[in-house]
Amino acid sequence: MKPIYLDHAASTPVHPEVAEVMMKVMTEQFGNASSVHTFGRSAKKTVNGARDVIAASLGCFSDEWVFTGGGTESDNLALFGAAHSRKGGHIITTAIEHHAVLHACRELEKEGYSLTYLPVDGTGRVVLEYLEAALREDTFLISVMLANNEVGTVQPIEEIGRLARERGILFHVDAVQALGSVPITLSALPVDYMSFSAHKINGPQGIGGLYVRRGAPLHPRMHGGLQEKGRRAGTENLAGAAGFAKAVELAVKGQTGRHEESLLLRDRLLRGLDQGIGRDAYHINGNPEYGLPHITNISFPGVRTDVLLMNLDMEGIAASSGSACTSGSLEISHVLKAMKLRDEYLNSAIRFSTGLGNTTEEMELVSRKIETIVNRLRIKD
Ligand SMILES: Cc1ncc(COP(=O)(O)O)c(C=O)c1O
Incomplete structure (x- = not known):
């Protein structure tokens, strides 16, 4: 059997069309996107082309998309990136987040940030009244996943985002599991950061992305070159980016x-x-x-x-x-x-x-x- x-x-599994696109990049392109010669420019064109496709599919500006090494890195970049842009304060998340968020929050607690882990109801949904009750004067960040990876429960992120926006609180959403199942138009959502991962949508493993709304603070986690506009140092994953873009396109269309x-x-x-x-x-x-x-x-x-x-x-x-x-x-x-x-x-x-x-x-x-x-x-x- x-x-x-x-x-x-x-x-x-990687979608055959994704594999095809990646194979072409891997066998035909090997320049470094930071190099100024023809090979480098061609690599840069591939990365930025992928960024444009993803931005168009998800309804954001291309410069709001940061390629990362996966969903875990995207979550960490958003949480530490927002937290380290200031000193101290209160963060609200939920008890059912993926460990990429929960363990990052535990680290932030060790650094002196104050954390609230919201309870959920019997179906795994965040209760808005609990969230409102948890808000404090010094709350600067809320992180709630769009859909849970274990039970699939979808959260009321528009309502949560509105609450956050009214109070000038930053809002991060882990959409790793939701992409391709829940329609996402980033420009219409009251969200500042959203995490994605390619391997959950028939794309390659080891590449992800973080949406960072224009103007949202983001202290980089990786230090090195000025790739991704200084937000994520490191030579770009060319084939990964191209494959991710194809996967996003297929996931959204289908x-x-x-x-x-x-x-x-x-x-x-x-x-x-x-x-x-x-x-x-x-x-x-x-x-x-x-x-x-x-x-x-x-x-x-x-x-x-x-x-x-x-x-x-x-x-x-x-x-x-x-x-x-x-x-x-x-x-x-x-x-x-x-x-x-x-x-x-x-x-x-x-x-x-x-x-x-x-x-x-x-x-x-x-x-x-x-x-x-x-x-x-x-x-x-
Ligand atoms: C909701 C959620 N967030 C984050 C991650 C981590 O993503 P990655 O495996 O790309 O690091 C996962 C993976 O299981 C997930 O389901």
């Missing part, structure tokens, strides 16, 4: 179609589970109204996450326990904990995330395999 990959929220496909795939999986183990035998974690269509986080009470994952893997099915960083360990997800799920849901949650190449037939097969495994494991207990 061909292996079935249901871990697209961790990383995605958004509606992919949304429908993702819903269909989810529907097949859930219908299969209903017919097999029955609706009472599983629980969906996340928000039924505000959620990414390609991420479905399901708990199977009575079956341990790691055991189910291992059994699925033996059947050639790749799923995950949540964020890639924690999936290697048995640690319970900080996101599910923040949602205050019952213990039996916490210990048995699996994230299925679909994408390029998945079929409805695969989803039917997966539901049947889950039925066999769950029935076997439950009897054993």
Whole structure:
């Protein structure tokens, strides 16, 4: 049986058109974009061409886009970049952010900044009243993700952004998981910084981007050359930038179609589970109204996450326990904990995330395999 990959929220296969563009750059261009000769100018044209395509796709100015080494770097650049532009103060984030934000915030706390980690409701959504209550005189930055990588819950970032703007507070949004699923027009959003990553949208690993609204402060993290207008030193990743631009273009253009496909795939999986183990035998974690269509986080009470994952893997099915960083360990997800799920849901949650190449037939097969495994494991207990 061909292996079935249901871990697209961790990383995605590179789209053939992206690979084609990258191959062309890798084999035909090797200049350094900072060099003044023809080779350098050609490289610069490639990087800036990629920047223009991304800016046009996301509705921002080209000079508002900074290429980085991935989503983690983008998050760090935004948070430290905003914080180090001033001295001290209060930052608000949420308990369900990716570790790229949470661990950066812990570091800022060590540096003397004051942090509030907002709780979420049972579906993983930020409650606006809590946010308002947390605001302080010295609050200068809010960081809330657009969509959660473990349960797919989409946050009310427009409302949060408006609150921030009214008070002159900077607003960072981690959109790494949302790009390609949630429409994004940066010029219309009350957002100052937004993080992106190519490998979540069928682009290459190791390249990302940060939107920095014109006028928003940004103290650089990397010191060296004056690349990216002094905001991110280091020779540009030519092939990565070109591939990322193609991936963004495809993701934005194909958004509606992919949304429908993702819903269909989810529907097949859930219908299969209903017919097999029955609706009472599983629980969906996340928000039924505000959620990414390609991420479905399901708990199977009575079956341990790691055991189910291992059994699925033996059947050639790749799923995950949540964020890639924690999936290697048995640690319970900080996101599910923040949602205050019952213990039996916490210990048995699996994230299925679909994408390029998945079929409805695969989803039917997966539901049947889950039925066999769950029935076997439950009897054993
Ligand atoms: C919401 C979110 N933010 C940030 C990251 C980190 O991105 P990268 O893997 O490109 O460093 C991820 C990756 O899982 C993510 O899901």
